[in-house]
Amino acid sequence: MTEDSRSFLNRRSMLTLGAGAAAALVASGGIAEAAQSGAPDDAALARSLSGGFRSEYAHVNGTRLHYVAGGRGEPLILLPGWPETWWQYRKVMPELAKRYRVIAVDLRGMGGSGKPQGGYDKKTMARDIFELLRTLGLRQAHIAGHDIGAMVAFAFAANHPEATKTVTLMDVSHPDESLYQLPMLAPPGQPVNVWWFAFNQVAALPEQLLTGRSRFLVDWMFDHLAADPASIGARDRAIYAAAYDRPDAIRAGNGWYQAFGTDIEDQKAYAKITAPMLGLGSEFNYDYLAAVLPSKAVDVRVRKVSGSGHFVAEEQPRTVIDELRTFLG
Numbered sequence: 001m002t003e004d005s006r007s008f009l010n011r012r013s014m015l016t017l018g019a020g021a022a023a024a025l026v027a028s029g030g031i032a033e034a035a036q037s038g039a040p041d042d043a044a045l046a047r048s049l050s051g052g053f054r055s056e057y058a059h060v061n062g063t064r065l066h067y068v069a070g071g072r073g074e075p076l077i078l079l080p081g082w083p084e085t086w087w088q089y090r091k092v093m094p095e096l097a098k099r100y101r102v103i104a105v106d107l108r109g110m111g112g113s114g115k116p117q118g119g120y121d122k123k124t125m126a127r128d129i130f131e132l133l134r135t136l137g138l139r140q141a142h143i144a145g146h147d148i149g150a151m152v153a154f155a156f157a158a159n160h161p162e163a164t165k166t167v168t169l170m171d172v173s174h175p176d177e178s179l180y181q182l183p184m185l186a187p188p189g190q191p192v193n194v195w196w197f198a199f200n201q202v203a204a205l206p207e208q209l210l211t212g213r214s215r216f217l218v219d220w221m222f223d224h225l226a227a228d229p230a231s232i233g234a235r236d237r238a239i240y241a242a243a244y245d246r247p248d249a250i251r252a253g254n255g256w257y258q259a260f261g262t263d264i265e266d267q268k269a270y271a272k273i274t275a276p277m278l279g280l281g282s283e284f285n286y287d288y289l290a291a292v293l294p295s296k297a298v299d300v301r302v303r304k305v306s307g308s309g310h311f312v313a314e315e316q317p318r319t320v321i322d323e324l325r326t327f328l329g
Contacts (some may be wrong), residue, residue, distance in 0.1 A: 039242035042066060042112050045087060051097030057112070060131035063119065066112030067105040067132065071097025074165070075138050076328065077129060078104040081147020081172070082253060083218050084311075085111035085243050087236065088146065091317035096324065100142070105129065107152060109252030111243050120255030121262040122148075122174065126155035130163055142328050144168035146313060148256050151175060151263065154296075157277070158270040166328060168278040170312050170320070171285050171305075173292055175263040192224055200257040207247040214244035227283060227309035236314075273297035278327045280320065282308045301327070 040048075042055040046068045053070030068086050076096060078089045086104035096102050106113040108125050119125070129152065133141055142165050145153030154174040157167040179197075186193035200206060210217060218241045222232045243249065279289040279302040286304040293300045303323050308315040 039239045042068065042086075045090075045239070046070075049090060050094040051102070053093065053097070053102075055112075058132055058135050060135055061119075061124070061128045063108055063114035063116050063128065065105055065108070065114070065128060065132055067103050068093075069101065069103045071100055071102045073100045074328070075133070075136075075141040076100040076102050076324075077133075077141050077143045077153075078102065079107060079129070079143070079145035079149030079152050080104070080110065081145070081149045081170075082256070083214075083221050083244060084147075084240055087111075087239055088311070089313055090236075092313050092321050092324075095321050099325065100328070103136070103141075105132065107149060109249070109255060115248045115252040118255070120252070121259040121266065122151045122155040123159055123263070123266050125152045126159055129156055130160045133163060139163065140165050142166045142168070144170065144324065146170035147172050147310070154273070155263075155266070157273045157275050157297075158267075161274055164275040166276045166278065167273060167297075168280065168324065168327065169289070169293070170280045171282050171289070171310055173279075173289065173296065174267050175260045176267060177264055179260060179264065197257060200254040202254075206254055207250045210244070210250050211247050212245050214250075215241035218244065222311070225284075225310040226315055227307060228315055231315045232311060275299075276327070277301075278303070278323065280305050280312055280323055282310055282312055282315075284310060 046053040046055040049070070051070040053068050055066070055068050058065050058067070070093070078086070078093070080086055080088050086106050089104045093102050093104060108119055108128050109115055129143070140163050143153045143156050145151070145168070147170070150169040150172040151174050153167050153169060157164040182194055182197060184193070184198070215237065218237050222237065223229045226232060273296060276299045277293060277297040279293045279300065281287070281289040281302060282305055286302065290302045293302055305312045305316050305319050308319070313320050
């Protein structure tokens, strides 16, 4: 392997620090059912945000989706990643709601949404979002996603171009064959290997190890993948951990990982994305997005979110707000 090849794979591995913040453990009944652990429920969290946000549910594509909506204007769909829920957008939703109808959705398998036995490939999850739009009477929307949500946003734009006004990918792109080349051990100079990719391929054991203990995992991820771990505080970590503590949530989140092989095959059939695409890359992953996204869409711009680790909307919310406003118009 050449030095350039090793450098590229190292950058790709750093992406999966983010993409891996893409898939593992989410709650069976979501934050709402986790209220028994002391975490506030979704309705209370939604009311705490300015912009008239409300917690709602819709039955689409054979499952239940939970979403939080507020504001007025063109619809903007926000799709979260792991180890978070819709709440990861709390710092940007009120400001964006001044210009857009903001709809933050818990993905299939996440938070207050359903935990079916299957359907965790990103094409099916994108269909969930498409049917949600139709249920809400919307023909077209801006789609923005982080982490696993970015993968679903990409699949949405690829499979439902008529419904995609723009697409924004935060720190992660869609799974491709480079995932098969991730090293088991972290190469020299790379601070973390993506051990959770392999861990979440294991059947049953993650539920046994993590049920009731997900706060340890949540803290590890934020402490190692955020440039400023303090940007995700103790209350927010407790909310996320409460959403991750149940066996069916862990099983559902593992399904996101276990579907990567299907996702890789699906992408081989996708044409270039025709909707305008924005990539927002952290200090870790900007170079990767800048190198890869132009090959995946016809109209691409990539911006660096300086001073941020993987969790860009929580670490640098002002930058995310400004970049989205500029891009969306």
